[in-house]
């Protein structure tokens with residue numbers, strides 16, 4: 040039975056549970072809800088939650104665990120002879136999965152009977168052609184070992200699914216009956232539901248935390264894998280970035296970090312003054328009408344997808360800069376893709392980010408501060424410079440750091456605006472590239488995911504992650520410190 | 527009142543500092559000050575009394591145009607300082623506020639050091655030519671604010687770290703340091719203990735020698751102690767204005783009498 044059906048059944052069961060639990064409690068109290076310990080609906084929720092939560096929890100765990108288990112067992116059973124010289128076990132396993140999926144599809148389309156699919160022999164049937172008929176393209180002919188592994192794969196999955204259905208339904212029914220049997224007028228349903236809700240919230244929070252942890256762990260493992268193939272020293276201190284898929288790549292991160300840093304610096308040089316000044320204007324000087332129009336407009340700017348900014352860089356800003364600084368002008372800019380192009384556009388992208396955060400922070404400075412300053416005969420700009428900005432400074436620094444970590448993580452603008460050449464140069468009109476852009480280019484195309492050239496992406500990602508994490512933590516620290524001031 | 531010629535002569539000597547005619551203040555649609563006409567004398571302490579929400583703070587804020595900072599606030603009528611219309615287009619509210627200092631109802635020290643709080647006004651108006659002179663101004667102001675002894679050892683500590691009453695006195699010192707001609711004080715003693723209150727009252731009395739002081743207070747005793755003139759506000763109207771002694775002993779309007787005897791408020 041597919042999981043969606045299972046979920047629907049469990050949901051229906053829990054809905055029935057709500058009605059029955061409520062009824063039973065009321066009956067037990069002789070129809071007088073005042074005699075109950077809790078409101079009648081709590082008894083309903085108790086039964087509904089007991090039927091729903093453990094069952095769906097089990098379902099979720101099972102759905103994650105079963106494929107892993109099946110996969111491992113089958114992979115273990117594959118004889119070494121089934122793995123060709125040039126291949127690996129995991130590559131053969133992906134063939135197995137494709138064949139198994141193909142058989143599933145064939146059965147569901149009626150091109151094969153269930154028994155056919157289970158007993159098919161590669162010696163007698165052209166499996167590849169028959170699967171091609173239902174739209175599953177296989178790279179090579181299917182050999183006997185792969186086919187039988189695929190068949191085992193299917194049968195194990197089927198057994199697993201059956202067991203899952205039974206287990207989930209049983210747990211749901213058990214919870215239902217147990218909860219219903221406990222329902223009487225003195226049962227503290229309110230407290231139990233409270234605990235249940237607490238458990239739900241904890242579960243949601245743990246999912247968030249655990250996925251983060253999972254991402255970090257996968258980054259770490261793959262990074263370690265990379266450092267087995269390529270020396271960490273050369274990675275961190277190498278000054279050339281020259282990957283070649285034939286081998287003998289030089290994968291020094293310094294040019295990429297330099298590019299990231301240089302572009303982010305230019306972006307911040309654009310975004311911070313403009314963003315900050317516009318925030319000051321909006322919060323201190325602008326009349327109500329201007330503010331009510333300009334602020335939403337700025338926020339619209341923040342909603343533009345970065346790819347659009349990338350196009351803007353490529354088609355408008357780049358050519359414009361070339362006209363001025365290119366060979367016909369100053370003569371220091373070769374092509375329209377350059378650090379300056381990407382930096383300027385990224386700066387524009389960050390303006391609303393900086394201004395809207397700073398605006399919030401400036402607005403959080405109590406009106407009494409302004410009154411105090413105006414009351415002493417200070418002008419607006421004196422008040423802004425000497426009272427408001429110092430009071431808001433930690434928050435603004437936090438906003439700038441957040442903007443910086445966005446600049447560091449930005450990809451599309453760099454890909455389209457800065458070019459793809461990794462180089463260490465001081466000239467802001469040279470093409471350069473960043474860590475993020477190189478992660479993309481290392482993983483697109485048909486790289487072998489086990490090679491150093493592909494795994495380097497994880498090391499780059501890890502480097503980036505540590506950098507932005509550091510910045511974010513620092514920013515949060517500063518923002519938090521600032522909050523304490525007016526409490 | 528006319529049978530006290532000595533008092534009469536005394537009043538005549540003093541110049542009119544503020545003269546307000548038919549002042550109306552609106553917050554959006556709320557009519558907060560209704561047709562107030564009053565003359566405030568120089569070298570005098572004038573007390574504004576009245577029940578909460580009657581418009582004392584609002585009227586006080588008209589006198590140094592602090593209401594300009596509130597978008598919805600609209601002031602009509604004619605207010606003159608030394609005969610000059612302060613709502614005239616040519617008048618710079620910033621200049622005006624340097625002349626008419628204000629202590630707010632809620633203490634609002636800047637998140638700066640105690641020293642910088644007090645030095646703020648003198649610095650923006652360039653009152654000190656040297657660091658020593660500035661130190662001098664700060665010390666005098668803190669002494670007049672009756673807080674010098676408590677903070678003299680920690681002038682570098684943040685002003686926001688003081689207790690509520692200390693903050694209030696710091697704000698008084700800050701306002702005094704700018705050397706205004708008129709000092710508007712909105713309930714300056716509401717957070718102070720009796721000793722500090724006495725010191726502030728002493729300061730107010732001292733300031734009277736050279737300035738005009740307007741003080742909003744909820745304490746009848748304080749009004750009676752420190753002020754020479756008293757204005758009683760009620761629901762946005764200026765109900766009664768006159769010699770403090772006369773208002774407290776022999777009020778003309780029955781609302782005034784009810785208020786000072788504690789029957790409304």
Ligand SMILES: Nc1ncnc2c1ncn2[C@@H]1O[C@H](COP(=O)(O)OP(=O)(O)OP(=O)(O)O)[C@@H](O)[C@H]1O
Pocket residue numbers: 553556558576577578579580581582583584585596598631
């Ligand atoms: N910023 C504002 N926006 C709108 N209405 C206001 C504003 N400030 C004051 N008001 C209104 O104006 C009226 C007078 O307020 P005001 O602060 O002058 O009273 P008050 O006499 O100082 O009272 P209290 O003794 O409690 O300080 C009140 O009704 C108040 O609601």
Ligand SMILES: [Mg+2]
Pocket residue numbers: 582583584631712
């Ligand atoms: Mg008030």
